[in-house]
Amino acid sequence: MQHVERSKLYTDVIYRVKFVAALVGFTKEDQALVAELAPKIEPLLPAFIDAVYTQMFQFDILAESFFNRMQGFDGQVVYKLENLSINSEQITFRRSMLLKYFVRSMRSMSDFESLIPYLDWVAAVRLSIHSKQSFIPIEFIHCNGLLGFMSGELIKLVAQLHLPHHKMTKAQAAFTRMLWVQVCGCPLTILAALIAQRSLPHLHSHH
16 A cells, blocks of 8 residues: 655645555556557647637637637737627637647646646646736636546547547546546645645735
């Protein structure tokens, strides 16, 4: 039985990621399989990203979150739902960033320590914190729901590779575990934890 230091789970993010990897069963074999198949998956990612954003556009509460200017976007922001579409400039930019996120994640999953600073950066961008006045709280219910949707879409994406059955099953499991290792701790997500760590000082400053 492995000993897990509870305090380190909340103070050492690399320790936490490695714990979640062990908990979900993301093995060295899984990591090698993700690395092997990543070049074949990458060309399929744009359609996957489109499916994710199409799903988000089914709900006004999610679409309204796109009114917030994302870090790095210098174009014009659309502030009315009736004028916003999946092809709007600000959405195209977000789609490109999500694509980069998945590419970087697939290429980095075998090296947790190099991936963590990137996840931390993603958390910062997602929060869009530029000042205390512009603090935008993340809604974890949206993140968790989207993770479930993306997990299902990722399974379908791997199926498009038409691998032998035994390898297909392993690949779908590996990519699903990869997703949850990045952002899930059942039910606390690693990304949510990173966001929370950044959020708490700002939340406290409002009281």
